[in-house]
Amino acid sequence: MTCMVYAMRNKRQAEMTANPSKYPQGYFKPKPCRECRTIFTPMAPSHLSCSQNCADRMLTSRYLQRNYGMTLNQYEVIRGRQQSLCAICESEGFIMASHHKMKLVVDHCHASGQVRGLLCHNCNRALGLLKDSEKVLQRALRYLRKAAMKPAAQEPxxxxxxxxxxxxxxxxxxxxxxxxxxxxxxxxxxxxxxxxxxxx
Structure with a gap:
């Protein structure tokens, strides 16, 4: 299964090449893939994954663990539960920047660090702009309802x-x-x- 990469900045696997003759042993020893543990022959010392798919998963796992304390498997469970849709607007989301590869971002509580779900960029930013406040959200809802009930102003x-x-x-x-x-x-x-x- 192809990995849905969260963010990607590293070199692709095909670009990780080196000349074995420049190293003491004269060749690169086979080693286990950091992601799936399959034994493979690297093309450079920095070559840690047996395939681009494993490299993408490994990079995504590190990003999620570093920023949200969650694993890629946990992310995929949440994404499956939400049917790959934003938890608020139920859209499929969109890619925000060139190095992002996933349309849904992790939403978490800034006070506790607890992951709440996956949102599109717009809904995630909206919660941040409204300070994650239920009171502010309720006031915004009352404002919209009140504005919708007002008759259109007629020109004198x-x-x-x-x-x-x-x-x-x-x-x-x-x-x-x-x-x-x-x-x-x-x-x-x-x-x-x-x-x-x-x-x-």
């Missing part, structure tokens, strides 16, 4: 009639105009406004 009538009439305004004004075409624009100071509408 005087404001709608001020200024030169636009093509869209003409359709609204026309039914209320009782002037004949010759009578419209009879005032010199406002030649483009209906004389009867000026009285409203």
């Amino acid at each position: 009538k005087s404001k709608r009639l001020s200024g030169p009439a636009s093509p869209t305004q003409t359709a609204d004004v026309e039914p209320y105009c009782k002037c004949s075409p010759g009578e419209r624009g009879s005032r010199k100071d406002k030649p483009d406004v209906c004389t009867q509408l000026q009285l409203l």
Whole structure:
């Protein structure tokens, strides 16, 4: 199974090569893979994994262990439980930076360090910006609900009639105009406004 790499900055396995003749023994001894323990012949002293897949898993495990105190297997269990979707918005997420290889990041409590789940970058940042506060989240929810219940504000009538009439305004004004075409624009100071509408 191909590993879903969390982050990748190291060289790929194909780039880890060296000339054995430059070393005392003249060759590289077979050794066990750090990830799956399969015996393989390295191409350089820094070559620690038998395949790129094992190298990716090893790198990801080190990253998760260093930053969140969890193993790659634990990460994969959580990802399977969430069906590879964000625990909040239920999207598949997205890749944030070029060295990131996974669409879901680990969300953890900054006070206790406990892992809470996997989130997309946007939901993870949203929790951080809202200070991981339930009270702030509840206030934000009340704000959205209150805003959704308010009727749309209507523009004052005087404001709608001020200024030169636009093509869209003409359709609204026309039914209320009782002037004949010759009578419209009879005032010199406002030649483009209906004389009867000026009285409203």
